[in-house]
Amino acid sequence: MKRIVIFGNSGSGKSTLAKRFARDPAVHHLDLDTLAWETPGVRKEPSESGAALHAFVSDHEQWVIEGCYGSLLVEAMKMASEVLFLNPGVEACQENCRSRPWEPHKYPSKEAQDANLEMLLDWVAEYETRTDEFSLSAHQELFESIEGNKRVVTSNQEAREIAEEQMSQQNIRIYKPGDHHAIAVIFHRAIHEVASAAYSPEQCAAWSGMKPDAAHWETRYERKQPFVLEMDGKVVGFLELDSDGHIDCLYVHPDQGRKGIASRLIDHAVQVCKHAGVPRMYVEASILIKPLFQKKGFEVLGENQVEIQGICLTNFTMERILKCT
Numbered sequence: 001m002k003r004i005v006i007f008g009n010s011g012s013g014k015s016t017l018a019k020r021f022a023r024d025p026a027v028h029h030l031d032l033d034t035l036a037w038e039t040p041g042v043r044k045e046p047s048e049s050g051a052a053l054h055a056f057v058s059d060h061e062q063w064v065i066e067g068c069y070g071s072l073l074v075e076a077m078k079m080a081s082e083v084l085f086l087n088p089g090v091e092a093c094q095e096n097c098r099s100r101p102w103e104p105h106k107y108p109s110k111e112a113q114d115a116n117l118e119m120l121l122d123w124v125a126e127y128e129t130r131t132d133e134f135s136l137s138a139h140q141e142l143f144e145s146i147e148g149n150k151r152v153v154t155s156n157q158e159a160r161e162i163a164e165e166q167m168s169q170q171n172i173r174i175y176k177p178g179d180h181h182a183i184a185v186i187f188h189r190a191i192h193e194v195a196s197a198a199y200s201p202e203q204c205a206a207w208s209g210m211k212p213d214a215a216h217w218e219t220r221y222e223r224k225q226p227f228v229l230e231m232d233g234k235v236v237g238f239l240e241l242d243s244d245g246h247i248d249c250l251y252v253h254p255d256q257g258r259k260g261i262a263s264r265l266i267d268h269a270v271q272v273c274k275h276a277g278v279p280r281m282y283v284e285a286s287i288l289i290k291p292l293f294q295k296k297g298f299e300v301l302g303e304n305q306v307e308i309q310g311i312c313l314t315n316f317t318m319e320r321i322l323k324c325t
Contacts, residue, residue: 002027003057005076006066007139008086009127010120011093011100013159014066017086020163021064028060032067032076034105050075070133073142083150084162085143087136092156093124147323149267161260172268175225175238182235183221183228183251184212190251198287199313206311227268229261239265245273245281245322250289262289266296274322282319293318 004021006014015031022029035049035056043049053072057063057079065076077083088096097120100113107113128136143150153159175183191199191208199207226240226249236256240248247269252261273281284304285293294300298318305312 002062002064003079003081004064004084005073005080005082006064006084006086007068007073007142008088008153009090009093009136009139010068010124011095011097012086012088013096013153013156014068014086015103017084017159017163018064018066026062028056028063030056030063030065031105032065032069032072035072036067036069046071068134068139070138070142077142077146081149083143083146083148084153085139085150086153086159087139088153088155088159090125090127093127094121096156097121097124149271151263151267161258164259171230172227172265173230175221175228179228179235179238180217180221181214183226183238184214184217186235186238186251186253187217187249188212189254193254194252194257195286195288203311203313206309207313227265229265231256231259231261237261237265239269241269241272243276243278245278247281247283250283262292263296266292270296270320270322278322280319280321282317284315285318286315290316290318293320296320 002021004018004027006018008014018029018031021027030053032049032053035052036043038044049069049072053065053075056065057076065080067073097117102110102113107116127134131137143152151162153162188208188211191204195207196204224240224242226238228235229237237250237252239250242248247266250262250265270281281298282301283293283298284306285298290300298320301317301319304315304317306315307313
């Protein structure tokens, strides 16, 4: 079920991303601007805006809500399944404002919108120095207060990748017999086509062999069940999570890179551990995946030299301490 809150500076791309989520007819879109103002320049009473927000949520099972109003965002986040903080930087926000199409729910004409552009650009520039509910400091405080599924988006490109991820039909489920064929291919190709950017051919060969080994994975999964992510009915990524919070494997098909698949699998594993009361997660991360785990709140404990078939490979022991729900 999608209940998504998107927030950030003016021009950060909130409306663009929200509209992409809302291409799914089951997901209803709310721009908080429509609740916040009585007339241009005159705010509604907070209680009136808050009541309208709760009415919207009550009327719609799935939704995406976007805005920059801290007082309303607090309420929306209490009901959200996912929160996205768009923070691409002031310059990117200003450029987005300059290329923004006409917003008829805010301005009577494109000319009226353009006449307000310079004032808007100044407003955007003050994001990092203001101290009101629309400021960077207020938004950071909001984000840090959230314990659930959340993510900081730092570029227009990353926002587009999230939109592409959501537009594809993705589903995370438990492994089932027969998945081992796809997993064997994903593992082999991910190492030889992606990890090879950081590891030598000899290291990749020791790591995964010279061809996919489906029988190995079938036997392995007689005793454990990973999570797999399907896109349009095909397995494109998998993650092994042990009961003590250890992430043993995480691989994504090279043809599906930069679509947020690894990120989504990690987020799913974190939520599973939190709900199970697991206090700590840990992983031995490769050179290339280490930055993503750092972004997800994992800290490096040490660098390892692991020997496989007489060949040494570098990885990093990382952990994340959880606040369980």
